[in-house]
Amino acid sequence: MSSFSLPQINDNPDGGWGPSSSNFPSQFKFKDIPYAPYSKSDKLGHFADWNNPTNDGRQTNLGPSSTQGSRGGGPGRRGRDGQPAFGSGTASAFAYFHAEDESSFSLVDSKATAARRGGPMTRGRNPGRGGGGYGRGGNAQRTGRGGFSGGRGGGQRGGRRGWRDWEKTGRARESSVAISPDWAMLEEIEFHRLAKLRLEVDEPEDLQTYGRVYPYDKTYDRINTRTEKPLQLLDRIKYNPTTSDDPVIQSLAASDAATIYTTDVILSVLMCAPRSVYPWDIVIVREGNKLFFDKRDGGGPFDSVTVNENAADPPQDPQTVNPNNPNEKIAVPETPSINFATSLSLEATYINQNFSFQTVTETAPPPAVDLSKPNPFYGPDETEPLASCGYRYRVFDLGVTEDEDIRLCVRTEVDAYTPGQDPTQGRGLVTIRALNEFDPRAPGAGGAPDWRTKLDSQRGAVVATEMKNNSCKLAKWTVQSVLAGAELLKIGWISRVNPRDNTRHVILSTTSTRPTDFAAQLNVSLANGWGIVRTVADMCMKQPEGKYVLVKDPNKPVLRLYAVPANAFTGEEEDEDAAFDGDDGDA
Template identity: 45%
Template structure:
């Protein structure tokens, strides 16, 4: 055997390194190579098991996996298929068929043959009347098909994991709470990420004056593990007066008692602005050096939202054909429930808790009407937003509200705010509170804190601003999921506002920082009318300058 001959190397004058010109015989001309990355390990010289169709599907299937990196990404070549073993069409279509007759299984119609049916019924098949997850009512599935492997709701047929392909859902496009016209000019836009960085420690508020009276809370009837009482619709006069129309605030403004005036509903919205999802708007009026924060008549602040923070929130009225469970219809229903639950939760008798002065909104004309007044207490408080005591005070005057009072065993009286959460059945139409409230109260409360985080946070802020000792939150459900006029009080929970704020991770210093930043922006504005609104599709708020006659009918 002759020794192999090595190619002749070109001579070079320099002893180090390759020659400046490489001979043609040593060049890798038209030689394919597999793509590689510097981080890859050296593997096969040729991949004979590569299947373009199968591996292409696996590649798409794994592309959303953790730590995914395209194994066939070409860094310097696109000749991946050059090294694959291509089979002829005749070979791929060839298969061996077993023509031998198969023996029938023993006891096909006897005990052995019915074993499959028995196992199927035990796993909750269609014919199981008492199997696991079958069509019967149990603790784990309160309606048909919620069990494990049941019809349409378990791990068997029709199962769908919650949140499946949520990333692929089209983003909901919302409209602003108010139409932006040509006469409006944008002053400033602030993102939620900027609000989350703010913090300010406010000193204890000072009570200026108190008005109205409240009834005592009916704790003997409502403070039970399960109430199951009908929510009686009661006709009462309810006031929701805006800031500028409040006669007490007008009097305090004339006395220069404050620089900025607002209600607890508006301040709680600003303090919880980063938790809001639905669009809203606040009218800002600067006149004679004073700032007034008002709600718009018929706007979002007049209604109570429902499932605002839920993953599958109710659709808007313009985007939904469901006239019963769209966002607007549910907001009116929740407002109706809160007003009636407030009237149902107190003992309307001659014994009341007075705040010193009569209700400032209950005029002589209202007293002539047949409907009685829904008792409320109003406490006007002043908060200094200056950085320190030495600076000129920036007094924020807020009208806070109290709904009821409660007598304690030691003879003292606790101030109470009364609110209500409502169940409408959601997308499935199932009403579960009535059967689960006693044994699964914690799960129900946790779900409501998640789906209505903004609403509960605002209620907590309002209770803290008013100095309430207790919060009573009722759980009200529909009698029939298709009827939004008949409701049942399932139960009531009571908690101190400070404890509830810790449970929902409510940062009051951050909320006061947001309020102070808005006040600082308003103090630098020229006199006139402005609108602060939430961007309907982006986490930001925008400040517009509007004509002086805007929103005036």
Template identity: 45%
Template structure:
């Protein structure tokens, strides 16, 4: 075996039945050629992704490549020498200019990379931030990210997951009404399509006014959160009415006089106009009769209840979803909030038979000979809006029954201003479902804007509905009360921490509430019903998807569950209606 490698290759037996044919050539177009041997073992594949040893001189894979990448496996030392000589000749044609290592100090961001600009701030473009020691991250995963001066990393962008967020149960809410086999789907529309609609409508006109209003007690307008403004929420027994559209005698009279085509109440209409903000399931009953459309609610509908933190990222859990605190479940919170909104407006007015604002017509629902409790301060304004389009052959009008809660004298002009009074409630800012709410007792006085902004986020649908109702009633001011539990562990006693006043249209701008979009939603569903024959239809919000479905239902649907349709409620000492 003292011969050369070439002689050894020639001496090996050949088997033409497998493998490539052997050759005696050692050059291929002037390039040294390593002969193939069937007995060679494959050492490693060629790695074309490595550019050599890293800048820091670390070992590992790069160092392995540097040492062994030029070796040829399966060939003898003679052919290896040929390749090495060729490589040396190529390297000799280059001259080394600088062999000093340049160290680039970088700031690691993990996944996403990006660049940090820091140092003394200066005035620049809209993407630059001034100030000493301020900097920002550009690019990277999740968009723009900020870092504090201590070098801490901010969020990655997008949704921020909480502790064991992956382990939380999937929300499977129940529908407000279960569709039956006899119901036929007429149309299904998602919220993304509804939010793109737009219909310009005027301010509306007054038709008739009913009821009376007491004057608002200005003592509630003291500094919110101050010890002097804290008052106990009292329960007063007053007769309150919440009658649906088709059972309203005034609306029935207006329909007979052919004053409009569509009829609704502000509570029902606000839900339809603010539908894209809703999360919980709700339903409406739409009846078409003699080319007239009546938008009603069911007996015991969820529209009569006031939701709590419906739009929070981590909304309150049901008992079936693992909530161990029953008083903070969605159903119990809605009952608590509804009770507060029934009794709070009664306490904020000064009841006086001599100082009150009488409307041209008497209370449409109160009968003094039959009722034992006095009526609550309430005025009903029936107003008409024009929903017509230029292409409509006939005008399309809508009449809505709106409500006002109190009246107050303007400090400058002395004129009467109409108010709507609502109440936000705090149950426990440390409990699940609080939505990151601040402690009202300590923050309402010093951080009023932050408290209101958090409520706008967690209760977007509820506040939008209240704002729409105030605008529909042409109210001058909307009073928002802040009511908290006396003890977070019980929902029986409450205290009033303060009251804030807002102009409805300015509040709508702060909430990014577009009334033209709401009117377009109403017109869209009205057109759907107008294309169908006379009958009864049900509009249902899907409990788990941002979708609304319109069903054609039998005429006797819900009639077996309805009572006399009076809709009166008496607020008692226990808070139940």
């Protein structure tokens, strides 16, 4: 008959699983070793694992060292989350694994990345040294603005960086006026502070009008790239004197018509200061309780038109000194390139003047209209014909409260009038400007498309590119049109007949827009511009009577106000310097 005997049970009075240490035989040599879990699927006795690849894409090493988990292989295998597999022979039950918290922190990614077959980094390119793919130097890393560089000398989107690259980017510009060490800097304002200013200004008051305006020729509105017209060279006289040289402003100042006196060209530069990149300066004279905003003799940036000022890589002039090695002398070409910044500015100024002269009708009806008074700058001895231009002297109230009496008198200009309107009543006034294309493939073109092929079919893309590359110039034109009370702003699209010839041009098209609507497209805030003007005026009114100069830093978005001698920027200063040099020569 079968029988059953109970086995011996070793009870654990401490609770928990497993027998207590007191129940182990004294000769048991693993008595003090903690219990480690194991898995029945563990294959014990293997000194090399031939089927478990390591995390670096290679198989484990041969030999007994593989049993210690060499290079991540062998029995010390890990799961998908980096933790040791259950029952791993080399694992400890009390080990701490910090895979998650340290794997998220890394300085350099040293993992080898295999290039995808047929991917964008290898298709049609040589992945060798200096190529666009994974060349010498390791993995492809994103550098610059959206570019890729693959190893040593790797390719970069938008062109390869190479020899004499310091000439192309990071060049320091020179100030528009030489800062004397004797000048005292009074104020310094950053552009980000100017962008926060606001001042709402009511409609202006018209004081006087001068000059004669001709009707705009509407046939230029129908021009396209297939019916282009050549740009003509016309000899006309157009005056743009500074504030202090204007006899009308002097008479208005004598009658206390306003507190601040300036012109639309100077005022637009100040109102659009946060958009400016190139340097400029404004001479400010305080006489009693009046301020005069002037430009220096020669005009400087006020009498010329910039080209692609706001482009990522604007046109440059040649430098004679290497900024990285001042001792190295650089040869300057004898004949300036037609695509240098100075040459392009002169070309754009020439185009603007001739386009405004050409697009008005001087002989055919409707006739020219004389404003209330004749041109104040045209003397009786002048024989050359005057250009179509009307001067409107207007007063804006800049007072914040009713008790403040801060009025600004500005001389504005209009170029023509729309036929059928009455310009004497301020209706139908037109301002005329021109954008010019020099060479889409030349440095400084700013990625502009070819106008002859894209202007008719993709006008929006062309306009958007010009709004980006010439943001400051277009904003100044818009502000000038608004200040003058013009109803329309005509913008011509002028291109070279041959990209290598800057003397012959053709008119490809003409755009007509309302200045207020165009200001909204450009995101131009007139309230912000008036806030800048009022802030600068308050800064100058706190100073004693004298002469000051407001300078835009050539390389930083900063405005600085300097106190200068009374004879600065005049002929007296030049005479004194010449006399001083003569005395030195005699000595």
